Amino acid sequence: QVQPVESGGGLVQAGGSLRLSCAASGRTSSTYIMGWFRQAPGKEREFVAAIRWSEGRTYYADSVKERFTISRDNAKNTVYLQMDSLKPEDTAIYYCAAKGTGGSKYTSSDYAYWGQGTQVTVSS
Numbered sequence: 417q418v419q420p421v422e423s424g425g426g427l428v429q430a431g432g433s434l435r436l437s438c439a440a441s442g443r444t445s446s447t448y449i450m451g452w453f454r455q456a457p458g459k460e461r462e463f464v465a466a467i468r469w470s471e472g473r474t475y476y477a478d479s480v481k482e483r484f485t486i487s488r489d490n491a492k493n494t495v496y497l498q499m500d501s502l503k504p505e506d507t508a509i510y511y512c513a514a515k516g517t518g519g520s521k522y523t524s525s526d527y528a529y530w531g532q533g534t535q536v537t538v539s540s
Contacts (some may be wrong), residue, residue, distance in 0.1 A: 425534030438512030
């Protein structure tokens with residue numbers, strides 16, 4: 417099993433920045449992709465960004481392209497989500513997740529392991 421643990425959420429004003437971290441422990445050798453999802457109150461969980469653990473190829477939702485950057489530190493088994501130019505609509509609980517091969521990197525149900533989530537609140 418893989419256990420992702422998020423940190424770094426908080427309250428920030430619109431236009432500000434936050435960096436989320438996700439430390440993965442356990443059988444990380446079986447991890448193919450690490451992803452970030454978010455869920456706002458009353459809404460479904462949505463894809464934000466993902467990164468291939470080995471070569472670092474990245475994928476983004478259109479709503480966060482040019483504002484968010486996903487990266488990883490293989491030595492620390494940690495994935496980061498740098499969030500710049502934050503907007504009130506970015507307010508949500510952000511979850512880190514891990515998946516093996518197969519399925520879609522954009523689909524939350526294809527991820528086997530999830531963190532507990534971290535709250536991000538952007539005030540206007």
